[in-house]
Amino acid sequence: MNPLLAILHRFSPLSPSAQEALLQIIQYKEFPNKTELLPIGKVARNLYFIQRGLGRVYYYKDEVDVTDYFAQDNQFIGAVSSLFTGQPSRKGIQLLEPSQVYYLAYQDFVQLGAQYSDIERAGGRLAIFAFLEAQTRLESIQFLSAQERYQELNQQYPGLLNRAPLKHVASYLGITQVSLSRIRAQV
Template identity: 55%
Template sequence: MKHLPFIQVLQQASPLSPEAAAAMDEITCFNHYPKGHHLLNLWQVDRYFHFIGKGSGRVYYLKDGMDITDYFAMDMQFIGGVESLFTKQPSHKAIELTEDSEVYSFLFDDFEKLCVRYHDIERLGRIMATYAFLEIQKRIEGIRFLSAAERYQELEKNYPGISNRIALKHIASYLGTTQVSLSRIRSGIQ
């Protein structure tokens, strides 16, 4: 098993037979990348799904010329351009590493082939997609009911120390607010 830590994380979502686990291990590769490296460029079709073992990254897109962070992933979290992977259309989102990072990656096509061959990998996919749905549902409630200050506090709770690791402008756009508001929030001026 070349990528044990990664395979263990998968198995936490849903157990895999030894053969299925070995097959996942086989399609996975591991790399170090520097801060600023793009795992996915804008308008490119995403082919890989990634897992950040150590480090951090963000999914972002351009909205009226503004750089908007859609999502962060830090140590031991998944990151991917899911829509592009699934639809095989050029991605209107990009993935950039925000620190030097260690990344596990596999081709989504390889994963789908393994879904056909191994029922338990298909199940893993179903369960992880459902988790992702439940997660994003919680995010909607955060956006709807928390003030910008509360959303910032939540983010710091879920990603401790994030504001020392990732530029505040990215955090501001993730939170759906502005650098100016975030600065007010951090200074304690309400």
């Protein structure tokens, strides 16, 4: 089964006809390292699923590159706010390694949701999942120490520290690279 389709099916079971309809809109492409799936300031049109590889959502604050989210093997990545509102994104999506990516146009997905209630239900559950991920991230920043955020990162993204540049990991944790080195030495 197509990996993106399989994940959607896990969110909510899909009928054979809904699966067939989704297969018509799901695309696949292999992208090189440093590909910008979404440049900052552009409107997001696609929802991405990284089958194999690594990506990040990032933005600039006071001319500093800040990583907001990572996605690696078998995870979704997208600029959710821009997808839902149709407004230009304040965040970009960049691949940090060569990646195998499945994607679909969000508007095509919405149209299929209007035709198939099971697709609409899967989309709703995917949106709830995205909301909960964002909420967890926000609470992590608000309530956890840098060392606790580091430990949470290791649990949520196994092997990430061997794959992502440490400057991106440090910015994701909201600390400097020097602080990250100290935390790593303690662990």
